[in-house]
Every structure is written in C-alpha cells, then in structure tokens.
Amino acid sequence: MKISSHAVARMLGSWREGPGPAHQRLSDRLRLLILDGRLPLGAALPGERDLAAALDSSRTTVGTAFRTLVEHGYLATQARTRATVRLPDDIRPAYPAGTDKDTIDLSVAAPAAPVEILHAAFATALEQLPRHFERHGYDRHGTAELREAVARWYQRRGLPTSADHILITSGAQHALALLARVLLSPRDRVLIDHPTYPHAIKAFVDARARLLPVAVTPSGWDTEQLRAAGRVANLAYLIPDFHNPTGMCMPTSTRRQLRLACPTVVDETMADLALDVPSPEPLALHMPAAISIGSVSKSVWGGLRTGWIRALPSILERVEQARPALDLGTPVVEQLATAVLLNDDQTRRPDALRQLGAQRDTLRQALAEHLPDVHAPQPAGGVTLWATFPEPVSSRLAAIAPDHGVTIAAGPRFGVGGAFERNIRLPYTLPPSRIAQAIRRLARAEQALVRGATGTHTPAPLA
Ligand SMILES: Cc1ncc(COP(=O)(O)O)c(C=O)c1O
Missing domain, CATH: 1.10.10.10 (Winged helix-like DNA-binding domain superfamily/Winged helix DNA-binding domain)
Structure with missing residues (x-):
C-alpha cells in the first residue's frame, strides 16, 4: 500500500x-x-x-x-x-502474550460484570431457552423477547417504539459495522464528532468513506457547524449521550434545534450512565428519521455482546439482507439474558451509578495530586474523561506507559489528521485503589519522558 x-x-x-x-x-x-x-x-x-x-x-x-x-x-x-x-525485532506489544497481570489497563473503558445480577439473568434465560428449541435458532432480526424489551426501553425514555423498529446485533460495534455496509459507498462523506469513538472511525474508513470531523469542544456541539457539514455529508454519526471520549452530554436545547440534512446514526451506548444530569431525551425524539444504536456493554457488561439498531423497518430490511456476509444472528441465551436485564431496568442501577461517580471523583483527585498540570473537565456521565496535557506528549506517553505498569489510549486514536496529541482518554471503570495506582504510574511515565526516555510499545486494543 x-x-x-x-x-x-x-x-x-x-x-x-x-x-x-x-x-x-x-x-x-x-x-x-x-x-x-x-x-x-x-x-x-x-x-x-x-x-x-x-x-x-x-x-x-x-x-x-x-x-x-x-x-x-x-x-x-x-x-x-x-x-x-517495518517494526524493529525487539518491539514490545503493550499487552505481552500471556498478559502481565500487574499492568493496569486504562485502554478499555468498560466495567467488570455485576456478578449476582448476571447470574440471575442467565438463570432466567436458561429457563426460557426451551421455548426456542422447536426452531432452528438462526434469527437475523433477533428474538422477540429482546426486541420487545429494547422497544420498552425506548418507550420508558419517552420515545414511542415497537419491536418492528428493532434489530438485534452482537453489540453496538456490530450495529455500526452493519450500518456502514448498508448506508455507505466508497468516497461518501461521514460527519463525525471530533474527537469520537475510534472503532467508529475504523468502520467508516473500512467502508472507504471520507471523514468530515466537526469539533466537540468543552463548550459542546456547534449546531451551525453540524448543520453546514450535514448539508455536504452522506451520513452523520453522533454520540450525544455521555460522549466517548469526553463524557459530555448534548444539551436538550441543542437536541431540539438539531436538524441535519443527511441520514444520522445516533450512538446511545452510554445513554443510561447519567451521573450529574437527568437522563437525556433520545435524540430521535427530535429527529424522527434518526437511526439509533445501543447496547448494554457499558451499563451492564461488555461480555454479553448484544446490541441493537432502532430504525425504520425499510432500513432494518436492508441491514438484514446484508447481515449474512458477517454473521447469521446473535446467540439466543445472551439475548434472553439481556431482555431480562432491560426489563428489570438493570442498566440504571443507582448503586452502580453511585460507584461510577465515586470512581470518577477518585480519578480526578488522583490527577490533581499526581499530574497537576493536566486539565480534566468533569464528565456529566459515561465512563471516561478527556485529559489535556500542557504539551503534545500523548503518543509518546502511550508508547512508554507499559514500562511503568499502565496502558493508555492516546488522543490521536480518537481523531483524524494527527489531532489530540495533547489528550488521553482515561476511564473510571476500575476500583478506586487501582485508579489511584494507575495515575501514580502514569505520572512516573510522564516524568521518565521529561528525562528523555522513549518507549517502544505498540498500542493496546481499546474499547
Ligand atoms: C460510543 C461507543 N459505541 C460503541 C461501542 C461498542 O459497544 P459494544 O461493546 O456494544 O459493541 C462503544 C464501546 O466502547 C462505545 O464507547
């Protein structure tokens, strides 16, 4: 190439x-x-x-x-x-084979499983499973149980939705990859938040689309810029609910004004993770043609690998037709367990949100103590904050940090054109003591950089 x-x-x-x-x-x-x-x-x-x-x-x-x-x-x-x-022979992946147990992983922003809740959901799912034994188990739309549970999830959030508008996928990333296949042609333009979620960038680049970044700044989304970009884009991809990586939430006034001229995919993966603000209104309430995607990966557990698309049946039909090239459906037991979790409203557990809020506070305190020059605005929800260093050190820090026992996702992975070299994304999904330890290690890595050291680690996989 x-x-x-x-x-x-x-x-x-x-x-x-x-x-x-x-x-x-x-x-x-x-x-x-x-x-x-x-x-x-x-x-x-x-x-x-x-x-x-x-x-x-x-x-x-x-x-x-x-x-x-x-x-x-x-x-x-x-x-x-x-x-x-090429790579030198002595290169070291951030994740050595066999995984160094003591390395703290700040590249993945996702919580550990709520063990008892998951056990109970899977126990119920196993009881329900025999209902499905009479059929072959291949279902490109997903089980009726989960489609209805997702539709009810939207209804609870004030958005009338029926199961006909829901297609179940193997996670929100799969939903995005399917939509990129169906909605994009080579050289199409895709409006993205800038920064945005790296695997979304990958899905659009793999579809040979061109990216049209619109800045998400500390003051939020700029409606005029979004509208202008929407006029020349073939598709828009927005994360209005506790945006990854910044944790920002699009204000209701912006949601009500936003009218984009192009089809819009709204990523609601973090929608149930409001920490300081009320749960946001679904953007599709104001953009009836919006295509929404979501999952329980961040609100319950990523290992469930279930997600969904909410769209007009005509779009879901196109997705269903494109799907067999990638897979033939999502595993039934996981869908049944996810339906139980959604029906029991386990995606907005007050105890889990309180814990997440406390971890966020620990992270901000640790940054103030060990990396005082780093600026980190308080995220309104979600699982990450977007830290800004005074100097463009991000990639160098990511390459050296594993030598000090921590892996991080460097800022440029969240953007295009080499942007965000002063930023890193920091998740607060680990227990407080691990978070504090990770930031002490990161501070040591930064001091090593200042002394002139260089790192040779390739980046860890992120989520
Ligand atoms: C904004 C966003 N979209 C999609 C995904 C992928 O989610 P899933 O695990 O459901 O595939 C993530 C996971 O990190 C995310 O942060």
Whole structure:
C-alpha cells in the first residue's frame, strides 16, 4: 500500500511542536505513527522530495529523519524503491502474550460484570431457552423477547417504539459495522464528532468513506457547524449521550434545534450512565428519521455482546439482507439474558451509578495530586474523561506507559489528521485503589519522558 505525501502530512499534524532539532521531531512522530499502526506495516512511504514539499520542510530534514528510522529498524529501504514501514525485532506489544497481570489497563473503558445480577439473568434465560428449541435458532432480526424489551426501553425514555423498529446485533460495534455496509459507498462523506469513538472511525474508513470531523469542544456541539457539514455529508454519526471520549452530554436545547440534512446514526451506548444530569431525551425524539444504536456493554457488561439498531423497518430490511456476509444472528441465551436485564431496568442501577461517580471523583483527585498540570473537565456521565496535557506528549506517553505498569489510549486514536496529541482518554471503570495506582504510574511515565526516555510499545486494543 502506497501512502501519499499529503496523507502522511495530515497524520503528522503539528509535528514541529516541541524541543530538539526538526529531523528528530519528525522521526519521533513518524516512529509513533508506526507504533500506533496509523502507518501500517509494509506501507510504502512517499519519497523524501515529495514529503519535504508536503511538509514545507527541507529534504535534508526528511532524509535525516528517514535514516534515523532505518537505523532503528522502523523503515526498510532498497535502491530505487520507496521506504517501507517495518517494526524493529525487539518491539514490545503493550499487552505481552500471556498478559502481565500487574499492568493496569486504562485502554478499555468498560466495567467488570455485576456478578449476582448476571447470574440471575442467565438463570432466567436458561429457563426460557426451551421455548426456542422447536426452531432452528438462526434469527437475523433477533428474538422477540429482546426486541420487545429494547422497544420498552425506548418507550420508558419517552420515545414511542415497537419491536418492528428493532434489530438485534452482537453489540453496538456490530450495529455500526452493519450500518456502514448498508448506508455507505466508497468516497461518501461521514460527519463525525471530533474527537469520537475510534472503532467508529475504523468502520467508516473500512467502508472507504471520507471523514468530515466537526469539533466537540468543552463548550459542546456547534449546531451551525453540524448543520453546514450535514448539508455536504452522506451520513452523520453522533454520540450525544455521555460522549466517548469526553463524557459530555448534548444539551436538550441543542437536541431540539438539531436538524441535519443527511441520514444520522445516533450512538446511545452510554445513554443510561447519567451521573450529574437527568437522563437525556433520545435524540430521535427530535429527529424522527434518526437511526439509533445501543447496547448494554457499558451499563451492564461488555461480555454479553448484544446490541441493537432502532430504525425504520425499510432500513432494518436492508441491514438484514446484508447481515449474512458477517454473521447469521446473535446467540439466543445472551439475548434472553439481556431482555431480562432491560426489563428489570438493570442498566440504571443507582448503586452502580453511585460507584461510577465515586470512581470518577477518585480519578480526578488522583490527577490533581499526581499530574497537576493536566486539565480534566468533569464528565456529566459515561465512563471516561478527556485529559489535556500542557504539551503534545500523548503518543509518546502511550508508547512508554507499559514500562511503568499502565496502558493508555492516546488522543490521536480518537481523531483524524494527527489531532489530540495533547489528550488521553482515561476511564473510571476500575476500583478506586487501582485508579489511584494507575495515575501514580502514569505520572512516573510522564516524568521518565521529561528525562528523555522513549518507549517502544505498540498500542493496546481499546474499547
Ligand atoms: C460510543 C461507543 N459505541 C460503541 C461501542 C461498542 O459497544 P459494544 O461493546 O456494544 O459493541 C462503544 C464501546 O466502547 C462505545 O464507547
């Protein structure tokens, strides 16, 4: 795969920021893009002359940076061919095979299972299972039990919904991948929140769509910018309810005004995780054609791997037809257990939300104590906060943090064009003592960076 000079320049973003000579900063940024997988293994980089022109830099700077990368094993060169991306032999994944038990994982933002509640839900599901034994068990729409339970979940939130408008998937990510297949053609434009959920970016990029980022800033969503982008986009993807990664919640006034000219997918994965504000109105209440997706992965447990799409039956029919290329349905027992959880309203347990709120407070206190220069606004809900460092250290921190016993998701994974190099996403889904320990380790990693150390870990898988 050849990568154009403009694509590399976009990924590099503001590479000139920071101390040291330009060639060193350039090789450092390119190394991080390689470690992070944004410059994939085997990809052919542009020639030195082209890249220098795209970066408005000198050919000597680019040539020196390339030679450094060759010396350290990150690029392979052959006479008269483009340099290709490789990894040095001593590279270390953030998650070594066998998983280092003592490493604290801050890359995945999801809670552990509520054990007793899950046991009870599965016990009921097993009792109900024989109802399904007379049929073959392949069901592209999902079981009636879960479709009805999801429809009731929307009704409780004030949005009239019938089971005909629900299709069950294996998680919200699967819902997104199915919709990307059905709704997008190559080169279509997709409006995204910026930052946004990285696996959504992946689903749209894999559908060969072009991304149209609209900033979500500390003051929220900009209705005018969204409307303008909506006029040229083929699809919009928004996370209005306790947005991943920032934890922000779109205000009701914005929800009521927002009218986008393009089809809109609303990701409601965090909708039941309101900590400081009332539960938000579903965006589809004000956008009747919106396609909503959701799951219980964050409100109960990701291991259930059940989710859904709420849409007009005509869209669900297209999804159902596209589905067999990926899978032939979602496992029945998990669907029955999820229906029990939704019917018992186990996605908004006050005790679980109180615990989440306490963990969020622990995280903010630990940051104030150990990383006082880091700015971390209080998220209104969800499971993550979006921390801003004074310097663009995020990718370097992610590459070194496992040496200090913690893995993190670097800011640029949540955006396009090399943005968010000063940010990291921090989840508060672990017990308070682990959160405090993780932040102490992160502070040690940052001090090591300041002393000039470099890391060589590739990123951990995130969720
Ligand atoms: C915004 C958002 N959408 C979708 C997903 C995927 O959810 P699921 O586990 O249901 O596939 C996640 C999980 O992290 C998420 O944060």
